[in-house]
Amino acid sequence: MTQVVPTQLPADWRDFYALTKPRVMTLVIFTGLCGLLAAPGSINPVIGFTAILCIALGAGGAAALNQWWEADLDAGMKRTSARPLPMGRMLREDARNFGFLLAGFSVMTMGLAVNWLAAAILALSIVYYAVIYTIWLKPRTPQNIVIGGGAGAFPPMIGWLAVTGDVTAMPILLFAIIFFWTPPHFWALALFVQSDYAKVGIPMMPVVRGAKSTRRQILAYCVLLVPIAAAPWMIGGTGPIYGITAVALSLAFLALSIPVAFREAVEGDRMAPEKRLFGFSIVYLFALFGALVVDRVLAHNGVFA
Template identity: 75%
Template sequence: MNQTLTPTAPLTSEGVAPRATTGANVPAGWQDFLALTKPRVMSLVVFTAICGLIAAPERIHPVLAFTAILCIAVGAGGAAALNQWWEADLDAGMKRTAGRPLPTGRIGRTDARDFGMALAGGSVFLMGFAIGWLAAAILAVSIVYYAVIYTIWLKPRTPQNIVIGGGAGAFPPLIGWVAATGEITMMPILLFAIIFFWTPPHFWALALFVKSDYAKVGIPMMPVVAGERSTRRQILAYALLLLPLSVAPWWIGGAGLVYGVSAALLSLLFLALSARVALREREGPEDTMKPEKQLFAYSVIYLFALFAALVVDRMVV
């Protein structure tokens, strides 16, 4: 069932303005298909992939570098579309996601599925033929990890969905590195691990202030199943683990002092904000959850800044 939208409608959770419609049976527009790829999330995927490629010790032709990043972006978009295809009914029940193209009826489920499959399959084959089959294999694993292992298996079954599923978003810098070098070494594994351990506190900070949405549709996110107090403590635990892990690329000699100092300072602030969240209690239904929202916002800035420092460090060497 189509929904009439006005041009002044708020942005969707993916940062794309819902397309204005005038009634039923309006063909899907490019904005709707773009929204299926979760462009706001994709921007972080693309950025970390570029940083992994630039930080690698070997250079590749700019056209091949562009192709590799394009494949990673398209593959991530395909996985996001498949995620929304599978979760269309859940998205319709949550305020944060109700404006997406599938819940509003702007795109049919079959079209979303086919679009996602085309993007995912095309990106893997292009990566294989243009760049190399090791990078293509890792890209394929990342797509399956997010669209199948996380979306279909983990998310509806366990409060550890974000912990285990965090690997899905940790692949881009690894793929970028492999696209440039053709091999897996300790440095890209550390970049993978940084994002893997960053994901739980990042996402649980969000889950704390949208807890009611997940509870309403039966998704066993940590705050819903284990409670807020346990979730807050686990946020702090992961932030503590993230501090030494983020500096590890400098310790092993894979990055220089610019990165090492930046990583330490950024991670200490991440830890301070996490401690603030961990040591407080919700002050009632009118609590604005400001510390949790600040941690979530900073966590995005943190990852951008950390990987930017890696690139700057590489350029000044």
């Protein structure tokens, strides 16, 4: 395995920013904000901004700890080899300390400024990703991304709890949507770059169980996602804007998963169904949670009254 040789030069601010995985953080911030905006009740804008900032910092801290722990693995994978630690642009200890600083600050600020239940769930999400997923699950089981998907499913729940301070069916369903969305989203990418994971010995589903089994499981999760995504509407937690959007998007997601399930993947083929499914999966989550907020705003203004 490639060893990371740290530099003694001071790291650039852009290297610390890269440790937070900005692209992933965008989705985390968006779903957290949607959870906050869709929640019943109101929240002071300053407190609301603080809650979203804490979600972002917590996610960034977890990402930094993930890269600190996996620096040698990242160095061996083409997809991650240009990150700050594999490139030797900063010390591993600096990445670790930066991660702990962001994580600790985010949880304490959330507790003091918002509420301690939201802070507790934020702390759980950080531990889930940095310890349960990164250290325990990822190197040991092909179910790593299934169980570990909970880490990315917490933000909308935290945003909701920042407003209500209470766990009800709706935040649990928002958690479940992302939890069941994660395997087809990530396995579509894993199918496309499975040789990267095989090279560094990470037991991703395509590597351990094979591409055929992975494709069929992607289809199964997409089937399950249809009723789960529609559930907030079915229990009366949202209006028709969200409900119709959820059903349409989930059926489109399912339709895109069918050619993935029944086609031999060709690694590096940029027109592969896996590539299209992965791209749509990102659009799916943004559009679904965006519809949740639009539905809430229209309901608040009496459109569905």
